[in-house]
Amino acid sequence: MLRAARTSLIGVLLIVLMIALGAGALSAASQKPAGANPQVKGDGVHYMGCLPSDTTGFQQMSVPESSTPLAASVNLSAQTPPIGNQGHQGSCTSWAVSYDYKSWSEKKKHPSNDLANPAYQFSPSFVYNQINGGKDKGSSFSDAFNLLQNEGDVSINSMPYNEYDYKTQPTNAQLAEALQYRIPKNCWRYLWVHNDPEPTSAVSPYKTPNDITQVKKWLASGKMLVMSIPIFKDFPDDSGNPARRYYDYNGTSVQAGGHAVTIVGYDDNINPSGSDADHRGGFLMANSWGSDWNGPNKGFVYLSYYFVKSYGDEAWVMNDSGSSFYFAEGTTRPNFAEYLCLGNPNSAAATANVTYVFPDGATKNSTYSVPANSRYTVNVNSEVGANKDVSIRIQSDADNLVAERPMYFNYNGVWTGGSDAVGATALNTNWYFAEGTTLSGFDEYITVLNPASKVANLAFHYMVEGHGVAPMTETVNPHSRATFSTREQLGSNLNESLYLSSDQAVVAERPMYFNYQGLAGNNWTGGHDVVGTNSPNTNWYFAEGTTRKNSTDGAFEQWLCLQNPGTSPITVNATYQLAAGQGNPINKSYTVPAKERLTVSVNREIGPDKDCSVHLNSTSNFIAERPMYFNYHNVWTGGHDVLGTNSSAKTWFFAEGTTRDNFNEWLCLQNPGSSTAHITITYYTTSGQAIKKNWTVSANSRLTVNVNQDAGANQDISAKVSSDNPVIVERPMYFNYNGWTGGHDVVGLTQ
Numbered sequence: 001m002l003r004a005a006r007t008s009l010i011g012v013l014l015i016v017l018m019i020a021l022g023a024g025a026l027s028a029a030s031q032k033p034a035g036a037n038p039q040v041k042g043d044g045v046h047y048m049g050c051l052p053s054d055t056t057g058f059q060q061m062s063v064p065e066s067s068t069p070l071a072a073s074v075n076l077s078a079q080t081p082p083i084g085n086q087g088h089q090g091s092c093t094s095w096a097v098s099y100d101y102k103s104w105s106e107k108k109k110h111p112s113n114d115l116a117n118p119a120y121q122f123s124p125s126f127v128y129n130q131i132n133g134g135k136d137k138g139s140s141f142s143d144a145f146n147l148l149q150n151e152g153d154v155s156i157n158s159m160p161y162n163e164y165d166y167k168t169q170p171t172n173a174q175l176a177e178a179l180q181y182r183i184p185k186n187c188w189r190y191l192w193v194h195n196d197p198e199p200t201s202a203v204s205p206y207k208t209p210n211d212i213t214q215v216k217k218w219l220a221s222g223k224m225l226v227m228s229i230p231i232f233k234d235f236p237d238d239s240g241n242p243a244r245r246y247y248d249y250n251g252t253s254v255q256a257g258g259h260a261v262t263i264v265g266y267d268d269n270i271n272p273s274g275s276d277a278d279h280r281g282g283f284l285m286a287n288s289w290g291s292d293w294n295g296p297n298k299g300f301v302y303l304s305y306y307f308v309k310s311y312g313d314e315a316w317v318m319n320d321s322g323s324s325f326y327f328a329e330g331t332t333r334p335n336f337a338e339y340l341c342l343g344n345p346n347s348a349a350a351t352a353n354v355t356y357v358f359p360d361g362a363t364k365n366s367t368y369s370v371p372a373n374s375r376y377t378v379n380v381n382s383e384v385g386a387n388k389d390v391s392i393r394i395q396s397d398a399d400n401l402v403a404e405r406p407m408y409f410n411y412n413g414v415w416t417g418g419s420d421a422v423g424a425t426a427l428n429t430n431w432y433f434a435e436g437t438t439l440s441g442f443d444e445y446i447t448v449l450n451p452a453s454k455v456a457n458l459a460f461h462y463m464v465e466g467h468g469v470a471p472m473t474e475t476v477n478p479h480s481r482a483t484f485s486t487r488e489q490l491g492s493n494l495n496e497s498l499y500l501s502s503d504q505a506v507v508a509e510r511p512m513y514f515n516y517q518g519l520a521g522n523n524w525t526g527g528h529d530v531v532g533t534n535s536p537n538t539n540w541y542f543a544e545g546t547t548r549k550n551s552t553d554g555a556f557e558q559w560l561c562l563q564n565p566g567t568s569p570i571t572v573n574a575t576y577q578l579a580a581g582q583g584n585p586i587n588k589s590y591t592v593p594a595k596e597r598l599t600v601s602v603n604r605e606i607g608p609d610k611d612c613s614v615h616l617n618s619t620s621n622f623i624a625e626r627p628m629y630f631n632y633h634n635v636w637t638g639g640h641d642v643l644g645t646n647s648s649a650k651t652w653f654f655a656e657g658t659t660r661d662n663f664n665e666w667l668c669l670q671n672p673g674s675s676t677a678h679i680t681i682t683y684y685t686t687s688g689q690a691i692k693k694n695w696t697v698s699a700n701s702r703l704t705v706n707v708n709q710d711a712g713a714n715q716d717i718s719a720k721v722s723s724d725n726p727v728i729v730e731r732p733m734y735f736n737y738n739g740w741t742g743g744h745d746v747v748g749l750t751q
Contacts, residue, residue, distance in 0.1 A: 049139065083293075086124065086289070088164060098123060101224065127153065145188040176504045187318060188320075229308070230258060247301050327391055328448055329511050344400075350401050354368065358480070443485075446483070450479070460489065526637060528640045537622070541648065542644050632734040638734075640732060641745070657718060660713075666706060678694070
């Protein structure tokens with residue numbers, strides 16, 4: 001276990017002398033306030049508080065060997081949140097595990113997370129206040145990781161840190177929010193935790209040296225870790241000591257306490273004057289004593305290899321990787337065909353554990369193996385049987401797995417079409433939808449998956465165009481899904497947006513079916529579906545869009561739905577980026593009333609026969625969707641819809657895709673930047689073949705790729721789009737599926 005504070009030989013002699021003077025003197029000297037821990041306060045300015053971990057039932061991590069030699073140095077400090085400050089509290093373990101490690105881990109899964117933003121920094125208070133027993137006495141790594149596994153975590157935005165408050169417990173809403181950030185069972189293990197006897201003298205190192213090569217291999221694989229170290233009285237910028245870039249224990253100073261820190265790199269030659277490799281090299285430590293700690297080193301210090309090897313108490317790693325997806329919508333009713341597409345761009349096979357969830361609370365579990373560099377298709381109708389409404393949960397240990405759920409239908413035996421969605425990657429208590437209507441010829445539904453063990457109490461806040469907010473409440477039973485008809489809730493002949501809140505973390509989708517009579521009195525039947533977004537944003541991008549209307553391509557009608565959940569009107573600026581040769585970008589501005597939604601006809605804004613991407617921005621937060629309706633090649637009628645994405649990225653994934661007869665697949669590439677984007681598209685076939693094609697997208701423009709020509713005919717494919725400059729990618733598809741015509745479209749998944 002973690003060693004008690006080391007004492008110098010003089011200190012030991014003094015204790016012996018006190019014993020000799022009498023038990024009463026010793027008893028008086030040992031008295032302290034209830035629950036206090038003398039190691040927590042440190043020097044009175046820099047607090048500590050790392051307690052011994054319980055390793056019962058856990059195995060030691062053995063880091064896999066690498067086929068390449070270790071680099072001489074690794075530095076991951078740019079991937080971490082800014083240096084934090086635990087202040088006057090013994091919460092260092094929670095700062096290392098929650099603020100540093102969990103924030104970094106979520107950033108790895110969601111590259112667009114801005115770790116300078118408290119919305120993406122995880123809360124030390126959420127963890128520490130639940131595991132400290134109501135006393136500011138410190139905590140252990142095992143307790144912190146256990147809490148992340150069982151309860152999850154929330155952002156500092158949700159539960160702010162207060163260095164003087166270690167007792168306030170999370171609210172029910174915060175506990176519900178945290179569930180989406182639970183870490184997988186046994187994804188965290190120790191590299192070492194010492195149980196060997198105490199050294200016989202104050203300056204002796206552990207008898208069993210720590211294997212620092214394991215630490216270096218872990219860091220070289222691009223992953224950070226957390227460590228418990230003793231803080232001796234010679235530590236840099238502590239107890240009046242000067243700042244130092246490199247720390248090597250002087251061998252005589254006494255210990256002040258145990259401290260939890262984050263290790264974000266190493267350098268074999270950070271101290272060139274050292275006597276040997278252990279005193280030349282060091283591990284880069286991120287501290288939780290503020291960015292002003294250690295002077296010009298701004299919160300960091302290198303710990304000598306010798307110090308870590310000889311005195312490091314514990315080292316823990318977390319492999320919070322893998323992929324999770326949730327679909328609220330799904331049905332195998334008559335005239336509905338549902339599929340699940342799993343794309344695996346990795347060089348190793350991936351296992352997808354799928355749970356089908358039904359309205360009555362029943363479930364069915366299935367496991368699928370997705371070969372490396374391939375894609376796998378599940379016929380949901382065959383898996384769960386006919387005439388069932390079903391939601392889906394997917395868990396995989398593999399990174400970068402992507403899941404989509406295409407559906408094809410003859411709705412009420414009259415309206416044929418299809419829809420598709422990329423699954424939600426996490427549960428949430430807030431869901432927003434900008435599009436929605438109960439006009440004649442439209443049937444809108446809200447489907448909600450509640451995987452929690454408690455009833456989910458839902459609050460619907462419909463924001464009606466021209467009217468304002470219409471609130472109502474509903475419930476979803478535990479481990480179940482429910483479907484709500486918007487027309488039955490709200491009434492007919494209304495255009496609306498929706499903000500849906502829940503006291504349990506859920507997933508929400510909005511399927512719609514329609515007989516569309518548009519600008520020219522068209523009669524186009526079909527359907528579309530989107531998974532909601534969890535928060536408004538100031539930027540929304542759409543790569544796809546067209547206003548074509550001719551004898552060859554058919555007719556397309558494009559719309560923008562803008563939702564303003566705020567209490568004041570907002571101005572939204574639109575930049576329509578046209579395809580090469582169609583002219584310069586077109587700029588427009590729109591005013592959206594408070595708590596309402598605004599509908600924009602793109603055909604009227606930019607004119608006919610234009611292919612366009614769109615960038616919408618505002619100084620205030622809003623939500624945007626882009627529904628489109630069409631008569632594709634004057635043969636296949638239908639519609640599709642997507643929520644925009646908030647930012648561009650260099651990598652996009654798609655699980656679904658096919659170039660079979662009667663399917664036309666496209667990739668729309670939007671480059672909102674000022675430099676040309678050089679793009680590689682990798683198509684992964686069901687046979688494991690990877691087909692690579694290169695494309696160039698000019699600055700401030702968009703490009704459309706015909707996938708049937710690019711990948712070849714009769715291929716079921718997933719796709720990975722990689723770019724040297726950030727872009728936005730969508731994948732529209734048009735089809736005649738067993739006589740049901742239509743189309744669907746998704747924005748890709750970023751990693």
